[in-house]
Amino acid sequence: MKTPYLRAKRDIAENLYAAHNRALVALARRDPRIVSSYGDYPPGEVGEVFGKEFPDRIIDVGIAEGHLVTSAAGLAGAGLIPFTHCHGIFGVGRAYNQIRQNIAYDQRNAKIVLCNCGVTWGGLGPSHQVVEDIAALRAIPKLTILSPSDAVSCEKATYAAAAHTGPVILRLPSTGDAYPTLYTTDLEYQIGKAVCVREGRDVTILVTGILVADALTVAEELEQTGVSVRVLDMQTIKPLDEAAVLAGARETGALVTVEDGTILGGLGGAVAEITAEQCPVVIRRVGVKDRFGNSGTSVQVKADCEITPPFVRRAVEEVLKAKTQHAK
Amino acid sequence: MGIETLVKELEAKARKLRREALFVMKEMGIGWLGGSFSSADVVTALVFYRMRHDPHNPQWPERDRLIISKGHSCEIVYAALAEAGYFPREELKTYSHPGARLQTHVNTRTPGIDYSGGSLGLGLSFAVGSAAGAYVHATDANLTAPTRRYPAKYRVYCVVGDGECNEGQVWEAAANGAHYRLDNLTAIIDHNHFQSTGMVEKKMNMLSLAEKFRSFGWEVREIDGNKMSDVVATLDWALTVQGKPQAIIAQTVKGKGIPTYENTNCHFVKITDELIKIGQEALKD
Numbered sequence: 001m002k003t004p005y006l007r008a009k010r011d012i013a014e015n016l017y018a019a020h021n022r023a024l025v026a027l028a029r030r031d032p033r034i035v036s037s038y039g040d041y042p043p044g045e046v047g048e049v050f051g052k053e054f055p056d057r058i059i060d061v062g063i064a065e066g067h068l069v070t071s072a073a074g075l076a077g078a079g080l081i082p083f084t085h086c087h088g089i090f091g092v093g094r095a096y097n098q099i100r101q102n103i104a105y106d107q108r109n110a111k112i113v114l115c116n117c118g119v120t121w122g123g124l125g126p127s128h129q130v131v132e133d134i135a136a137l138r139a140i141p142k143l144t145i146l147s148p149s150d151a152v153s154c155e156k157a158t159y160a161a162a163a164h165t166g167p168v169i170l171r172l173p174s175t176g177d178a179y180p181t182l183y184t185t186d187l188e189y190q191i192g193k194a195v196c197v198r199e200g201r202d203v204t205i206l207v208t209g210i211l212v213a214d215a216l217t218v219a220e221e222l223e224q225t226g227v228s229v230r231v232l233d234m235q236t237i238k239p240l241d242e243a244a245v246l247a248g249a250r251e252t253g254a255l256v257t258v259e260d261g262t263i264l265g266g267l268g269g270a271v272a273e274i275t276a277e278q279c280p281v282v283i284r285r286v287g288v289k290d291r292f293g294n295s296g297t298s299v300q301v302k303a304d305c306e307i308t309p310p311f312v313r314r315a316v317e318e319v320l321k322a323k324t325q326h327a328k
Numbered sequence: 329m330g331i332e333t334l335v336k337e338l339e340a341k342a343r344k345l346r347r348e349a350l351f352v353m354k355e356m357g358i359g360w361l362g363g364s365f366s367s368a369d370v371v372t373a374l375v376f377y378r379m380r381h382d383p384h385n386p387q388w389p390e391r392d393r394l395i396i397s398k399g400h401s402c403e404i405v406y407a408a409l410a411e412a413g414y415f416p417r418e419e420l421k422t423y424s425h426p427g428a429r430l431q432t433h434v435n436t437r438t439p440g441i442d443y444s445g446g447s448l449g450l451g452l453s454f455a456v457g458s459a460a461g462a463y464v465h466a467t468d469a470n471l472t473a474p475t476r477r478y479p480a481k482y483r484v485y486c487v488v489g490d491g492e493c494n495e496g497q498v499w500e501a502a503a504n505g506a507h508y509r510l511d512n513l514t515a516i517i518d519h520n521h522f523q524s525t526g527m528v529e530k531k532m533n534m535l536s537l538a539e540k541f542r543s544f545g546w547e548v549r550e551i552d553g554n555k556m557s558d559v560v561a562t563l564d565w566a567l568t569v570q571g572k573p574q575a576i577i578a579q580t581v582k583g584k585g586i587p588t589y590e591n592t593n594c595h596f597v598k599i600t601d602e603l604i605k606i607g608q609e610a611l612k613d
Contacts, residue, residue, distance in 0.1 A: 035464060057464060059471070062507075067453045067500035074457020077442055079389055080464060082457075101447045102454060106436050 003197050005186040010213055013178035014151035017044030020113070020172065023158035024083055028054050034162065035059060035075060038085040039068040043115045043175045046085060069095040069112065073102035076110040081162060084110060088117035088171070089130035096136060103167045104143045111161045113170045117147075118209060118260030119293040121174035122301035129293040129301075134208075135265030137169055138238045144191060145237040147171040149212040150182040153235055156189035164191060171237070173210045173260070177298055180213045182233075194241035200230030203316055203323075204248030207258035208234040208267050211307065215258050218312045229316065240270050242278075249279040254319040256284050258312055260302075263287035282322040284315035334377070335557045341411070342372040342556065343611045346585045348407035348420065350607045353599045356424040356432065362594040363401035366520035366580035367487055369554050374485050374516075375408045378563040383413035386439040390481045395455045398489030398518060399433040399445015400596075406430050406438065414440040449495025452515060455486035456505045459513035459573070471508040480512035483567075487516050491523025494532050499544070505573040506545030513573040514566045515541070518553065520582040522593050541575035553578025586610045 021044050028034040028050065036042070036050050037059040051058045059075070061068050065086055072084040091099065091114045103110050119129045137145055146161060146168060148154035154172065161168040173179065182197065197212065198219050207215040212233045219229035230252055232244055249255055255275065257268035268285030275281055288305045295301075302308045329337075346368050353359025375381075379392040396405055403423070410417045415429070415438070422428035429437040433446035443454050460471060462480035492498065505513055517537055521528055528534070542548045547569045551558040559578070566574040583589035586607050589597070597603070 059460060059464075059508075061500075061504050064497075064500035064504070066450075066497045067456070067504060070450045070453035070497070071457030071460070071501070071504065074454040074459075075461045075464070076457075077393070077454065078458045078461020078465065080461050097447055098450060098453075101444065102450060106444050 003195065005184045005188070006182060006197055007184055010180035010182060012181050014181050015044065015178045016148065016151055016154040016172055017175055019151035019155040020158050021045045021049055023155045025050055025053060027159065027162050028057065031081070031162070033079065033081045035080050035082050036085070037061065037068065037072055037075065037082050039063055039065055041085060041087060043085050065090040065094040066098050069098035070102045072110045072112070073106060073108045076108035082110050083113055085113045085115060087128065088114040088133050089128060092130055092133045092136050099137070100140050104140045107142060107166050109165055109167070111168045111170060113172060115172050115175055117171045118173060119288050119305050120210065120260050120298040120301055121176070122293065122296040122298060123176060125295035126292045131262040131288045131293065133171060134237055134259065134261050134267060135269065138270060139265070143167055143169060143238060145169045145171060146191065146235065147208045147237050148235060149209055149233050150179055152181060152183040152185060152187055153189060156187060157235070160189055160191050171209065174298055179210045182212060189235070192236050192239045192241060194244040195233040195235055196230065196244070197233050198229065198231040200228040200252065202228045202252055203254040203256065203320055204230040204232060204252045205256045205258060205312065205316065206232045206234055206245065206248065206267065206271055208237060209260055211258050211260055214309045215312060218309050218316065221313065222316060227316070227320065234267060237267065237270070240274070242274055245271055245274050246279050249275045249281045254282050254323040256286060256312065256315045256319055258307070259287040260307060261288055262290070264290060282319045282326060284319050286312050286315050331560070335560060338372055338377060338560065339556045340613060341376055342369050343585070343613060345372055345404055345407045345411060347608060347611045348411065349403040350599065350604055352403040352406055352420050352423045354604060355421060357599055358596060359403055359599050360400045360595065361589060361597045362520065362522060362582040363398055363489065363518065364404035365584045365586070366554070366582050367398070367401050367518040368404045368585065369556055369559050370487060370516050370518065370578055371404050371408050373556065373559045373563055375412055377560060379485065380482070383440065386414060392482050393442045393455070393458050393484040394440070395443045395451045395458070395484060395486040396434045396445050397451020397486055398448070398492055399451070402432065402434045405434055405441070409438065409440040412440070448489065448492035449497045452486050452488055452498050452501035452505070455484045455513055455515070456501045456508070456510060459484040459505070459510040460508050462512055483512045483514065485514050485516065487518060490517055490519040490521065490528050490537065491531070493517070493534050493537060502541060502544040502546065509571045510573045511570050514563070514576065515573065516576045516578050518580055519577055520580045522582045522595060524595050526593060538577045545572060546575045547572045548575045548577065550577040550579065553580040554584045
């Protein structure tokens with residue numbers, strides 16, 4: 001069974017940043033508090049489109065990620081709502097303390113947009129890939145982390161981030177790639193809610209970000225073999241939709257998590273924590289193992305990191321087998 | 329009020345705040361004596377003379393901002409804010425208690441505090457963002473333009489420690505503040521020459537902080553930061569600077585006010601009854 005706002009086909013693809021920028025410009029038109037800040041790195045058209053229309057509301061601090069994030073807190077302290085764009089790894093890696101201390105601890109109304117998150121952006125290699133963004137950031141108290149999966153959810157996440165008073169991390173994928181559009185614009189976006197993109201009885205795949213499309217492909221394939229797969233798009237990493245996780249565990253008895261970052265403390269870790277305490281079931285975590293990425297196209301990198309559909313399918317088959325053995 | 333009377337009043341206020349700060353420290357039994365006392369005159373002049381602020385409306389959008397980047401020097405700030413009327417004096421007794429608004433580093437839970445310190449080297453970046461934000465609000469951001477049509481809505485004062493100037497981000501902020509011509513931003517460097525475990529010149533000698541800020545494009549004055557007449561005059565001077573942020577290198581004395589502690593490494597010291605006694609005697613009017 002499919003969810004009502006899922007498009008019938010995944011036949012068009014869009015760059016998430018185009019959708020993000022569209023929302024950002026629309027927001028800025030109606031709210032003078034919206035400003036854009038970045039460090040020599042305006043993703044997509046932020047610099048051109050936003051900057052052309054709002055030259056007085058764009059702040060480029062050069063290559064200085066720590067200063068970028070702390071000064072965004074200062075902008076928020078001035079009553080503005082900064083959307084602060086930063087490479088994922090340099091935001092998480094170089095400005096972790098600033099995100100923690102200046103953004104989260106002080107509950108600044110700042111939106112940190114982490115670009116090129118996950119391992120799939122292989123164009124610049126391991127120095128520019130971030131496998132640990134979810135693991136590192138979800139440990140920070142009182143931080144909202146959004147992880148949209150296509151252009152529609154990304155546009156809605158941008159609006160939701162602006163409407164939410166408080167710190168938000170918007171976790172976006174590779175700037176250079178287009179990804180299949182999954183949803184119709186009817187999608188009801190709600191922070192803290194997973195979206196069930198496919199109903200199923202035998203197993204639940206919990207997936208976040210751009211790998212949702214792959215998870216759906218796997219679910220559709222397995223349907224042909226008589227396996228009923230539920231797929232949950234975990235659009236909010238924090239607060240995680242525990243109810244949806246536990247319902248998946250109770251109702252299907254087997255879970256597979258899928259992500260483009262490390263499974264250590266990532267979405268897989270989060271789901272395992274919840275179910276281990278409240279509803280232990282068999283689980284497999286598909287994601288980057290305890291390793292760094294490699295250079296390559298996104299297709300090559302996904303294969304290299306063993307997060308392509310065949311690996312998801314294998315994990316599903318493993319949990320189904322384990323579930324059957326447990327039942328005996 | 330004549331300037332001499334004003335200075336005398338502020339000097340008396342600074343002495344009182346140091347006495348109050350000792351009681352704040354006593355609550356935890358240990359205190360940031362050195363840095364609180366070295367910066368006491370600057371904090372006094374800011375809160376009771378130069379800054380536009382309203383203790384009854386701590387979130388007034390157009391208030392001048394007080395950013396204590398050296399967030400450990402909190403006792404003197406809490407004493408000043410209580411004295412100014414941001415919260416009752418009795419609340420000073422809750423300092424360092426779990427759940428209290430007065431945490432052991434300056435903290436936005438406290439009315440009158442705009443920035444939570446503790447992680448060193450970050451405050452000046454926050455101040456740059458806040459100062460830039462004041463111009464964005466004035467709808468004439470054009471932050472790098474040589475002239476602006478509208479004045480900023482408020483000024484930002486940032487008290488920076490000399491030890492924390494080891495942190496690279498201080499200089500990212502310095503470059504950005506000058507690049508954006510933030511003349512509504514004044515940094516006061518509390519140059520007391522000691523950091524946590526020794527003299528700043530022996531830990532990592534940053535050589536001349538004045539030359540550094542000047543080379544980054546700031547207007548710089550070097551003053552005796554424990555001489556109230558100098559502090560007042562230099563804060564007045566800062567208002568007259570256009571198109572550049574200002575750095576006031578305040579040469580101060582660690583532990584200023586209690587002679588037996590002055591210029592010693594009294595960064596974080598045990599607050600004994602004996603110290604309180606000596607302190608109250610040294611700081612009496």
